[in-house]
Amino acid sequence: MGRKVVLMEKEKNKIAEILQEKNKAVRDEKYKQYVEQVTPKFSIVKNCIAAYIVGGIICVIGQGLTNFFLSRTGDLELSKAYTTLCLVFLSVFLTGVGLYQKLAKFGGAGTLVPITGFANSVAAPAVEYKKEGQVFGIGCKVFTIAGPVILYGIFSSWVLGLIYYILKQIGIV
Amino acid sequence: MTENVSGNIQASGMDNGADIGKIVGKQSVAFKNPPYIISASSIAGKKEGEGPLGALFDQIVEDPMFGQENWESAESELMKMTAQLALAKAGLKNTDIRYLIGGDLLCQLIATSFGIAELGIPVFGIFGACSTMGEAMILGSALVEGGFAEKVMAITSSHFAGAEKQFRFPLDYGNQRPYSASWTVTGSGAVIISNQQDPKKKDGEPDLVITGFTTGKIVDYGIKDSMNMGAAMAPAAFETIKQNFEDFNIRPDYYDRIITGDLGYIGKNILLEFLKEQNYDISGQHMDCGIEIFNQEDQDTHAGGSGCGCSAITFAGYILKQLKERKWKRVLFVPTGALLSQVSYNEGNTIPCIAHAVMVEAR
Numbered sequence: 284m285g286r287k288v289v290l291m292e293k294e295k296n297k298i299a300e301i302l303q304e305k306n307k308a309v310r311d312e313k314y315k316q317y318v319e320q321v322t323p324k325f326s327i328v329k330n331c332i333a334a335y336i337v338g339g340i341i342c343v344i345g346q347g348l349t350n351f352f353l354s355r356t357g358d359l360e361l362s363k364a365y366t367t368l369c370l371v372f373l374s375v376f377l378t379g380v381g382l383y384q385k386l387a388k389f390g391g392a393g394t395l396v397p398i399t400g401f402a403n404s405v406a407a408p409a410v411e412y413k414k415e416g417q418v419f420g421i422g423c424k425v426f427t428i429a430g431p432v433i434l435y436g437i438f439s440s441w442v443l444g445l446i447y448y449i450l451k452q453i454g455i456v
Numbered sequence: 457m458t459e460n461v462s463g464n465i466q467a468s469g470m471d472n473g474a475d476i477g478k479i480v481g482k483q484s485v486a487f488k489n490p491p492y493i494i495s496a497s498s499i500a501g502k503k504e505g506e507g508p509l510g511a512l513f514d515q516i517v518e519d520p521m522f523g524q525e526n527w528e529s530a531e532s533e534l535m536k537m538t539a540q541l542a543l544a545k546a547g548l549k550n551t552d553i554r555y556l557i558g559g560d561l562l563c564q565l566i567a568t569s570f571g572i573a574e575l576g577i578p579v580f581g582i583f584g585a586c587s588t589m590g591e592a593m594i595l596g597s598a599l600v601e602g603g604f605a606e607k608v609m610a611i612t613s614s615h616f617a618g619a620e621k622q623f624r625f626p627l628d629y630g631n632q633r634p635y636s637a638s639w640t641v642t643g644s645g646a647v648i649i650s651n652q653q654d655p656k657k658k659d660g661e662p663d664l665v666i667t668g669f670t671t672g673k674i675v676d677y678g679i680k681d682s683m684n685m686g687a688a689m690a691p692a693a694f695e696t697i698k699q700n701f702e703d704f705n706i707r708p709d710y711y712d713r714i715i716t717g718d719l720g721y722i723g724k725n726i727l728l729e730f731l732k733e734q735n736y737d738i739s740g741q742h743m744d745c746g747i748e749i750f751n752q753e754d755q756d757t758h759a760g761g762s763g764c765g766c767s768a769i770t771f772a773g774y775i776l777k778q779l780k781e782r783k784w785k786r787v788l789f790v791p792t793g794a795l796l797s798q799v800s801y802n803e804g805n806t807i808p809c810i811a812h813a814v815m816v817e818a819r
Binding site: 294295298299301302307308310311312314315317318321322323324325330378379381383384386387388391394395400403404406407408410411412414427428 | 525526527621625626627628629630631632633634635636677678679684687691722725726729730733734806
């Protein structure tokens with residue numbers, strides 16, 4: 284009880300400090316700290332567990348598909364390609380019927396990190412911007428979310444390739 | 457400061473019969489002949505209809521597309537329906553309205569322009585983000601009381617999907633909204649402000665009048681997180697409400713309710729704490745439209761409702777009803793707006809905010 288009163292007193296002083304601060308930059312910084320304190324946050328533990336479960340299930344489905352195709356074709360590379368195709372289709376389908384967003388709300392990064400998340404980030408703008416036409420709508424905006432991933436993904440693999448090439452030339456790897 | 461017979465506040469000493477007597481304090485106006493609110497309409501979407509205020513709105517439209525091809529046209533249609541309903545409820549034709557003052561959240565106000573085009577009413581398009589209803593009512597009542605119009609319609613709208621598309625992500629994109637994020641209300645509200653009493657008013661019903669207003673300044677406390685609009689806007693509401701108290705030399709208990717637009721749970725707490733620090737305790741009077749409009753737990757709306765439509769339909773559907781039934785006598789209606797754009801956000805700017813206070817009374 285006594286501790287709570289002290290805490291409240293401290294809080295009150297903080298607000299007085301914000302309101303009396305003449306320097307805008309200092310005031311803004313103090314306000315930012317105060318806001319961070321009073322804004323509720325997601326529980327990281329809960330989010331991690333949900334992401335682990337959902338992401339895990341997606342991966343299990345992927346592994347199941349790979350095993351299935353492998354037993355049919357006997358070719359691992361081909362099976363992986365089929366698996367990717369299936370997962371992307373599944374994600375796009377769920378996006379189209381409006382279910383992927385609900386899954387992502389629960390699963391968080393568990394739905395974002397696998398390839399299904401990437402497929403969703405391309406399918407969602409396609410659905411949304413279809414109304415603005417094939418060229419200026421879908422054409423221009425389909426990669427609004429996935430664009431940075433594609434650009435910087437390709438760029439960073441180019442940089443890594445370059446580093447690998449140089450290291451190889453000087454005989455380190 | 458005296459309260460004259462009609463209950464209208466006037467600044468004493470300044471009132472020498474000239475129009476200058478309407479100017480009060482630093483940012484406020486007290487009308488000599490308070491204009492009347494003679495009609496109001498509110499149309500809401502399905503989710504809003506399922507909320508605690510659902511039964512109070514004139515109409516609930518289940519189809520989020522409002523029978524149109526895209527979100528933007530849907531919002532235009534919604535606004536047109538709301539304008540027509542306000543006219544119908546007052547028994548007026550569009551030609552009876554001298555000016556329409558309205559705005560919305562979409563770029564270049566396309567919901568408003570396309571929505572009201574066929575009404576053929578002279579228009580002032582305004583942008584105040586979610587504070588638009590307050591701004592429209594202030595300008596509308598000033599035009600009426602100043603003698604520049606007999607009847608003015610103030611109108612605004614917002615649409616969840618249109619706002620998400622413009623400010624955040626495509627609807628089907630899988631992301632997690634933080635607890636501080638608000639839920640844009642699909643809804644449109646309109647009022648008709650007149651220099652004449654409501655001829656359709658029943659016996660014993662009070663007149664609903666706008667007695668004055670306090671115009672807000674741009675207030676920016678450096679918040680950059682567009683998913684925490686309540687915290688960004690709270691200082692704006694704080695400054696406008698405080699200015700209203702100071703300009704009129706009144707205490708919070710002058711009002712039965714002090715109603716902010718869409719601060720939500722986080723912004724509300726900040727506002728109350730800030731005012732308490734300045735020795736204004738409004739915890740007994742304060743209400744926030746964003747909190748009232750949804751059931752936070754069941755409807756999963758996190759910090760509360762937001763958008764132009766949030767305060768507009770709450771005002772038209774709920775607040776005016778309470779005044780009309782004499783449950784409240786005087787309210788301060790303070791819609792709050794976050795004036796950011798996606799460009800300013802991407803460029804790393806802070807969120808400039810505003811709050812306008814409209815004084816509404818049943819008498």
